[in-house]
Amino acid sequence: MDDVLSTPGRVLVTKIGLDGHDRGSRIVAAFLRDAGMEVIYTPPWQSIDAVVALARQEDVDVIGLSTLATDHLIIPDLMDALQEAGLEDVKVVVGGIVPNPEHDMLHDAGVAAIFGPGAAREAIVDSVGQLAATAREAKFESLGG
Amino acid sequence: MTATAEQLALPGFDEQLADWRLAYKSQIGEDRQVRNRSGLDVKPLYTPADWTGDRYLDDLGFPGTAPYTRGIYPTMHRGRTWSQRQLIGLGTPTDYNARVRDMIDAGTSAISLIPCNSVFRGNDCDEVPAALLGTCGTVVNTLDHMDSALDGVSLADISTAMNDPSPFTLLAFVLGLARRRGVSWDKITGTSNQSDYISHFVANHMFYRLSLPGSRRVLTDHIAFCREHVPNWNPLSVVGQHMQQAGATPAETMGLTLSSAVQYAEDCIAAGMDPDTVLPRFTFFFDVSISFFEEVAKFRAGRRIWARLTKDRLGARDPRSWRFKFHGQTSGADLTAQQPMNNIARVTAQAMAGIFGGLQSLHTDAYDEAISTPTKEAAVIAVATQNMLREEAHLCDVIDPLGGSYYVEALTDQMEAEIEAIIDRIEQAGGMYKAVESGQVQTMVGRSALTFQQRVDRGEEKIVGVNCYTGDNDLVEPPPPYRPNAESMEAHVAAFADYKAERSQATVEAALGNLARAANDATDNVFGRVVEAAEAGVTHGEIVACLRQELGMGEPLIVA
Numbered sequence: 001m002d003d004v005l006s007t008p009g010r011v012l013v014t015k016i017g018l019d020g021h022d023r024g025s026r027i028v029a030a031f032l033r034d035a036g037m038e039v040i041y042t043p044p045w046q047s048i049d050a051v052v053a054l055a056r057q058e059d060v061d062v063i064g065l066s067t068l069a070t071d072h073l074i075i076p077d078l079m080d081a082l083q084e085a086g087l088e089d090v091k092v093v094v095g096g097i098v099p100n101p102e103h104d105m106l107h108d109a110g111v112a113a114i115f116g117p118g119a120a121r122e123a124i125v126d127s128v129g130q131l132a133a134t135a136r137e138a139k140f141e142s143l144g145g
Numbered sequence: 146m147t148a149t150a151e152q153l154a155l156p157g158f159d160e161q162l163a164d165w166r167l168a169y170k171s172q173i174g175e176d177r178q179v180r181n182r183s184g185l186d187v188k189p190l191y192t193p194a195d196w197t198g199d200r201y202l203d204d205l206g207f208p209g210t211a212p213y214t215r216g217i218y219p220t221m222h223r224g225r226t227w228s229q230r231q232l233i234g235l236g237t238p239t240d241y242n243a244r245v246r247d248m249i250d251a252g253t254s255a256i257s258l259i260p261c262n263s264v265f266r267g268n269d270c271d272e273v274p275a276a277l278l279g280t281c282g283t284v285v286n287t288l289d290h291m292d293s294a295l296d297g298v299s300l301a302d303i304s305t306a307m308n309d310p311s312p313f314t315l316l317a318f319v320l321g322l323a324r325r326r327g328v329s330w331d332k333i334t335g336t337s338n339q340s341d342y343i344s345h346f347v348a349n350h351m352f353y354r355l356s357l358p359g360s361r362r363v364l365t366d367h368i369a370f371c372r373e374h375v376p377n378w379n380p381l382s383v384v385g386q387h388m389q390q391a392g393a394t395p396a397e398t399m400g401l402t403l404s405s406a407v408q409y410a411e412d413c414i415a416a417g418m419d420p421d422t423v424l425p426r427f428t429f430f431f432d433v434s435i436s437f438f439e440e441v442a443k444f445r446a447g448r449r450i451w452a453r454l455t456k457d458r459l460g461a462r463d464p465r466s467w468r469f470k471f472h473g474q475t476s477g478a479d480l481t482a483q484q485p486m487n488n489i490a491r492v493t494a495q496a497m498a499g500i501f502g503g504l505q506s507l508h509t510d511a512y513d514e515a516i517s518t519p520t521k522e523a524a525v526i527a528v529a530t531q532n533m534l535r536e537e538a539h540l541c542d543v544i545d546p547l548g549g550s551y552y553v554e555a556l557t558d559q560m561e562a563e564i565e566a567i568i569d570r571i572e573q574a575g576g577m578y579k580a581v582e583s584g585q586v587q588t589m590v591g592r593s594a595l596t597f598q599q600r601v602d603r604g605e606e607k608i609v610g611v612n613c614y615t616g617d618n619d620l621v622e623p624p625p626p627y628r629p630n631a632e633s634m635e636a637h638v639a640a641f642a643d644y645k646a647e648r649s650q651a652t653v654e655a656a657l658g659n660l661a662r663a664a665n666d667a668t669d670n671v672f673g674r675v676v677e678a679a680e681a682g683v684t685h686g687e688i689v690a691c692l693r694q695e696l697g698m699g700e701p702l703i704v705a
Contacts, residue, residue, distance in 0.1 A: 017262075017277055018262035018263055018265070018266050018273060018277055019262055020701070021348075021390075021391075023390070023391050023392055023594050026591060026594070026595075027594060027598050030595055043700075043701035044701065045701075069262060069280070069281045070262075070280035070281055070517075071277065073274075073276040073277060073280070074274045074276055074277065077274070097515070097516060097517075099516055099517060099623065099625070099626040100622070100623060101625055102626070116482060117481060117482040117483065117515065117611070118481070118482070118483055118611040118612075118615075121602055
């Protein structure tokens with residue numbers, strides 16, 4: 001069990017919706033990798049189904065979604081799809097531009113953390129690392145560990 | 146290049162410069178290294194030793210004559226101020242129309258149309274999640290939509306910039322609309338703002354729809370078609386803005402953009418077009434960052450290099466082909482979501498850099514642009530900023546007012562050398578098309594983005610409210626984001642379904658058949674068939690889907 005829980009997190013960094021600006025997601029992917037995590041990176045414009053399928057295939061602990069141009073408005077649909085696929089233990093974090101009045105909508109849908117502009121790199125790494133550990137533990141327990 | 150006192154004919158210069166150096170060193174102690182965003186070292190003082198002016202006629206000359214360092218027209222802003230061309234795009238065509246009329250009332254002299262991200266992706270409104278419609282641009286899918294969007298706007302009098310990537314459906318709708326309103330196509334002025342497909346593949350923005358070779362074919366046809374039928378339209382805007390927003394340094398941006406322009410010109414020449422019949426309609430579109438002097442030097446150097454490239458390399462003989470015409474947009478990447486009102490001050494400094502850089506038209510960002518599509522109040526302040534710079538600060542009174550500054554001239558020379566080195570690198574890689582196909586350009590830009598972020602993280606680049614002076618970040622609550630009215634968007638989508646059901650399917654099929662055949666026939670003009678399809682009632686999404694089928698889908702070229 002120690003081995004399972006002490007492996008660095010597996011993180012899927014991706015973008016759903018219609019926008020392709022990926023400067024931010026590429027930078028975050030690079031520094032999560034520098035922090036020792038296993039990062040699966042996709043091009044932008046992924047469908048919700050594709051993200052769910054990839055999350056399952058790659059057994060990721062955390063999904064990091066970059067959103068800059070209102071694509072966060074469909075994140076609740078992704079959360080529903082993860083739930084339906086039985087991937088409720090996978091943690092979802094969002095980075096980019098989410099206007100303050102719309103934070104609650106994402107938290108209510110089950111998003112674990114939102115990182116806005118200027119979020120410190122350490123804060124993102126720490127949070128993703130902790131969420132990955134929590135996700136691993138939950139998955140391990142649900143397997144009867 | 147440094148000059149001696151003798152060459153400068155300034156007896157005593159060397160001694161006094163040495164005295165100043167001594168005084169400077171004794172007071173400052175350990176001097177810090179200052180580098181601009183392009184990585185060039187910046188000295189604490191520039192003097193005639195750095196720029197003597199002895200090459201004035203070769204390197205600068207006068208406004209309106211090659212190499213155009215001081216501006217591309219003899220009168221520049223004193224004769225005709227820059228166009229105030231705000232990017233506008235939101236909601237339904239009716240919402241757009243209301244905003245455009247407000248902006249014209251506020252003093253904007255040229256308009257633009259930013260379509261919804263769904264349109265950028267090549268889709269109609271019935272193909273994407275409804276929640277995303279109209280949040281970042283206008284949902285324009287048909288000629289009728291364009292008619293509503295431009296209701297009351299005189300096509301013969303107002304210049305329109307269409308943010309319209311290949312296959313240029315928005316321009317096709319405008320041309321169809323012109324015919325409907327009885328306006329002849331030679332009266333239509335404006336620019337196809339997103340025709341630079343190479344920049345889309347580099348920056349991975351939302352714009353690309355067709356494969357790299359497919360985009361190449363359609364652009365060359367588009368330029369040929371406009372040359373013949375819409376002679377006052379600029380079919381190409383080479384978009385440095387994408388490169389810089391994606392992370393390229395100012396020098397890299399200019400080098401890559403000029404390399405793209407050369408590629409496009411050479412593609413036209415290879416297709417049998419005389420360079421002097423296309424180059425006068427080439428335009429550029431750049432980011433203006435807050436790195437003030439660097440931006441001024443970037444534009445001055447860019448003008449000089451383009452004059453040389455068009456003449457020496459592309460063989461253009463008409464001076465109109467040598468002129469580097471550009472639109473500037475204040476850089477959104479410099480804006481912060483923290484303390485958003487601060488962006489008004491940032492935009493002012495950026496706009497000044499663009500104006501001193503000699504731009505032909507300017508978009509000033511609204512202060513809330515780091516958060517959402519601009520609200521009306523913020524959009525009006527952005528236009529007012531330009532009015533104040535022109536009317537109150539008198540920035541139009543003197544041509545190239547920073548010309549002759551030892552620093553600006555030395556920096557222009559340095560930036561020029563740096564830009565040329567990048568152009569050479571791309572040349573060695575086989576030209577811009579090949580360098581993008583291989584991913585070399587994407588790697589360059591990605592590295593620069595990472596380097597800049599590391600500098601911000603280390604505090605070497607300071608950003609107020611981000612990595613310094615963060616104390617007041619909670620002082621101002623950001624304005625609520627712009628969101629389109631859900632009911633009117635729903636009605637728009639429902640009306641679109643009715644439209645599709647009611648039009649003549651046979652006419653649509655025939656137009657799509659012709660379009661598909663043209664895509665496979667090198668002697669036909671694909672864009673001409675796009676215009677026919679638009680007039681036959683075919684929708685944007687249908688046109689893009691047909692060409693994707695025939696010419697290949699645009700896919701991201703991701704490089705680690």
